[in-house]
Structures are given as structure tokens and as C-alpha cells.
Amino acid sequence: MNIRFDKLGVVIALLVVYGTLVAPFATFRANRIVPGEAKSMLAALPVGAAVALIGLMVLAAAVILLKTPALLRLVTAAVALAAIALFIGMAATHLTPPENTYARVSPASGFWILLFAYALLAADSITRLRPLPFVRVLLLLVTLGGAAVILMSGLWDGLSILREYAGRADVFWLEAGRHVALALGSLFAAVMVGLPLGILCHRVEPLRAGVLNTLNLIQTIPSIALFGILIAPLGWIAVHVPGAAAIGVRGIGAAPAFLALFLYSLLPVVANTVVGLAGVPREANEAARGIGMTDLQRLFGIELPLAMPVILTGIRIVLVQNIGLATIAALIGGGGFGVFVFQGIGQTAMDLVLLGAVPTVVLAFAAAIVLDAVIEMTTPSRNQGRTA
Amino acid sequence: MRVLAPSLLRAALLAILIAFLVSPGWFEPLLKPLVQDNAPAIYNQGSLLTLTLLHLRIVAIATMGAVIVAVTLAILVTRSFGAEFLPLSRSLVNVGQTFPPVAVLALAVPALGFGEKPTLVALFLYGLLPIFENTLTGLTTLSPSVMEAARGAGMTDRQRLFKVELPLAMPVILAGIRLSVVISLATATIGSTVAAKTLGEVIIAGLQSNNIAFVLQGGLIVGALAVLIYDGLSAIERAMARRVGMGRQTN
Secondary structure, three states: OOOOEHHHHHHHHHHHHHHHHHHEEEEEOOOOOOOOEEEEEEHHHHHHHHHHHHHHHHHHHHHHEOOOHHHHHHHHHHHHHHHHHHHHHHHHHHOOOOOOOOOEEEEEEEHHHHHHHHHHHHHHHHHOOOHHHHHHHHHHHHHHHHHHHHHHOOOOEEEEEHHHHHHHHHOOOOOOOHHHHHHHHHHHHHHHHHHOOOHHHHHHHHHHHHHHHHHHHHHHHHHHHHHOOHHHHHHHHHHHHHHHHHHHOOOOOOOHHHHHHHHHHHHHHHHHHHHHHHHHHHHHHHHHHHHHOOHHHHHHHHHHHHHHHHHHHHHHHHHHHHHHHEEEEHHOOOOOOOOHHHHHHHOHHHHHHHHHHHHHHHHHHHHHHHHHHHHHHHOOOOOOOOOO | OOOOOHHHHHHHHHHHHHHHHHHHHHHHHHHHHHHOOOOOOOOOOOOOHHHHHHHHHHHHHHHHHHHHHHHHHHHHHOHHHHHHHHHHHHHHHHHHOOHHHHHHHHHHHHOOOOOHHHHHHHHHHHHHHHHHHHHHHHHOOOOOHHHHOOOOOOOOOOHHHHHHHHHHHHHHHHHHHHHHHHHHHHHHHHHHHHHHOHHHHHHHHHHHHHHHHHHHHHHHHHHHHHHHHHHHHHEEEHOOOOOOOOOOOOO
């Protein structure tokens, strides 16, 4: 049996070796804003644990380097990810002097490189295995579940990002709720308005260019400006329209953020509805007309179901985009995870930035996987490649 | 749609933009009603023109870097020796797009400090994706008969790449670059939250001092730049598409 190397494996194995032996695994700081000292794996962990972790990484690198079955590679990625997740928690406990609440231990470049390398490996083996949509969602749930278990076990409590969380747990969940409400609420509103608007644009040709161009124009306004510009009209409405203030319309806060996200969301929804409806085969429509379906029956029975994958792709774009953009809402007092990001930037406390950024990325990533799976399930033939 | 009116509108937009940047004072009466009593209606903590040029510079540098890297990578993964990387690179592009720009920006700060650098990195990384995706699409959807013909004519791999594949894929690649530039123009404003000198400064100053006029002028300048650059690149794209003789659908 001759030994064969996996080309991508060579790259990932190099990353693993670099992340394990060269780059620092954790950073120790005497308090939350001073520059830190980098600690290698050997310095960051008890000797026995460090040797075990390095041994595991070397073993993983060997599996990655050679041409091995995709399933084995996925398992390797999962085990290695679990290992670095557990050991970074241990490093935090090991490095923090007892009874010291000022010291901060955070993951350093080596940890992030290893995380990236194994995530790459997992992504590659999942791509090669081509799992069914629901399996992908299951994998996501298992990963999130694993992270949740570690979080609840208290193993990561020594890490700086969780120290930041510990001080503001109530606020964190409040902002998380606001973030999700902003992202999902504006998506819902955009679908409620955008879908009929898209159908209208499809049916009424002269309307199409005008509506799409207007929506395109809105997209060119930078998000922070749009959020800001809406403050004025909403402030005016709150003062002059009776009852508006009572339902939460205010110049600053969630209302302009909601409206801005809604406006940004319209284009992908409307454009994809138009593209999806235009892509319905002429024969399908002819046949539906032939058997005497009314316009309305044809819309709900034939056109929308056939256009659904494309429309859902638009919704996926909007959801992922909204989860990201909702961070900007914090600049105008709209809340969300951006509160921690901008507070952290203001105080040069990067752990606080991470407390806002990490959940945002996780949320966007999970939303993308789930919606991709839904899109694949609604696409009749298993044709690869994204639409629109 | 080759009508005169849109071109005239664009020329007017360009003229107004330049006039505003060179002599913002002329527009003061228009913005004055938006601000309270004694607040300034025109950004007064620096020159709008300088900020605009810095804004454009940061976008240009990031986009150039992104074009070089993304196109090279896309060429590599579509050659036979790089084929093993193709499926992964596709899913990476998908995953990369789920990273919100603010998060990318904020996460680049610990590594690079405040200022232009994290903004450049965020713009570069964010700009990679559309260009890479479109270059891949352009290179992998070429008609097999054209490739056959090129091979039959005895062209080497290199000749095929530079004389056939890239020219044919150029309109799609340009569409990716256009998308990337427009995203970057807007994202660069967020760079000002980490102290980069861009037009975002104007908007943020407006948000902080509750001055709608600042927010409006910062936002409108960026919007106008985006519209003009988008149109300019679209025009180049159409010219290219005509030259390669195929009005193929770009996204």
C-alpha cells in the first residue's frame, strides 16, 4: 500500500502544526485592558495535559495529511475541536492565580488557528460526504449542544469572554432578545410586504423596473446613515401622529433600526420573488390554465410553490444580512449584540467585543445552515448550485 | 435601455456631488432646516473632500487586493491540480458571507489596533467573496464546445487561460468586482467606529451630536458614490460583454 497525501490535508496539517507548536495557545493579562503575555500550550496547561493535547494534535495532523475516508476526517475534526474547546477552559483555570478576579485569560492566535483548521477540515469532509439536509441541521444541533454543555458545565468560566458575560448576564439576554426580535421582526415585515409587491411586479410589467431600481438605490445608502436618517421622520411622527408614540415609534431606539432593516430586506425578497416567478416554466402555467384554474389558484397552486426555492434564497440572504446589520442598531440606541461590540470598542476591551461578535456570528451561521437545508428540501430535483 | 435621460441624471448627480464636495457652503441653506438653532449644517471637523478621497482610497486598496487574491485563488481551484480544493472553497465562500461586517471589523481590531488597518482587512476579506464566487462561476460555466475548440486549435493550458477562459469570464468577474465595491463603499463607513478616516466619521459625528444634517450628507455622499461607481462599472461590463460577443446573464 503506497502512502498518498491529501493536498488540502497538507495545508490543514501545516496549520495544525503551526497552531500547536509555534503560535501561543492562550493570552494572560493582569487585568482586562493591559497588553497580555502569550503562553504556549506547554506554558498554558499542566504538563500532563499539554503533552496529551500536543500528542492528540500530532495524531490528528497525521490523519489529515494522508488520504483517509471522509467520515474518519469528520470524526477527527470533531474530536480535535472538542479537545481544544476543553483544554482552553483548563488553560484559563490553570493560568488564573487563585482568588484573582482581575486577571484575564483569553484564547490566543494558536487557538484560533486550530479552530479555523479543524473547522476547515470539518467543512471539507462534510462537503465530501454530501449529507442530506436534515443531517446537516442535526450536525449543527450537535455542535451547538456540545458548546452549550461546556458552557453550562462551567469549564469556560475562567475565560475572559465569560468573565465579561458574568458581569452582565441579564443585559446579555435582554440584548440577545432584542437582536433576534429586530432581525426576525424586520424579516417578517419584509416578507409580508415584499412578497405581494414581488407578485405585483411580476404581473404588472411597467412597475417592475421602477420598484427594483428604487429598492436598489436604498441598498447603496450605508447602513449607519440610513439608521440615522430615519431618526428625523420617526421623531416627527412620534410627536405629531396620535398613538404612534404609544406603539413604540420613537426617533431613536428600535423603531428606526427596525425600519432600516425592513427597507434593506425588501430588495432581496422582491427581486427573488420576481426572478422565481419568471422562472416558472411556461408549460406549467399553460397546463394550469388548460385545466381551468383561476389566476389565484394558479398563483398559489403552481407559481408560488415552483418559485419557492428562489424566494427562500432571498429570505436566507435577508436573514443572514439582518442578523449582521442588527449590530449597527446599537449606534442609535436600538439594542442588540452591537451594544457589547461598540462598548468594547469604546473601552478597548476586546473580550467585550467578542461577547457581542461571537453570538452574532454563531446566530448568522446557524440561520444560514438551517435555511440552506430548508431550501434544498423544497427544491424538487436535487440540483446543486445556488440561485440568484 | 439606451435612453438619454438616465445618462443625463447621472451627469447631474456627478456635478452635484462634485459641487458639494468642493464648496459645501453653497448647500447650507438646504440643510439648515434640519438642524437645531445654532448647530452647524455642514460638517466642520474636517474637509468633506479629503474624507471622500480617503474613503475612496481605502476602498480602492482593499478592492485591488481582493481582486488579485480572489481571481488567483479561483484560477487555481479550477485548474486540474487544484480541483481538490474546489468543493471546499465553494462552501467557504458560503460560510464567509455569514460573517457580519461589523463582527469582522471588531474582530480585526485586537490583532491590528485601531485605525485604517482593521478596516482595510475587513473590507479586503469581505470583498473577496463576491469576486471569488463570480470568477468561479465565470470559469466553470464556459461552454464546453469553446473549450474543445481551443484545445483542438493546439493552445497550451496557459494560452487557453489567458486567451479564452479569462476574456470570456471577464463580464461575470467584473459583476463580482462591482458588487464588492458597492458593499465596500458602505462598509467602509462602519470603519469609522474603529477610528478609520472615512465618510463614516461625518455620520457618526452626526449621530453623536444629534445632527441629522451631518448624517444625511455623509450618507448621501456615500450613496451617490456607490450609484456612480456601480453605473460606471456596469457600463464597462456591458462594453466587455459586447466585445466577447455574448450577452450572457450576470448576477
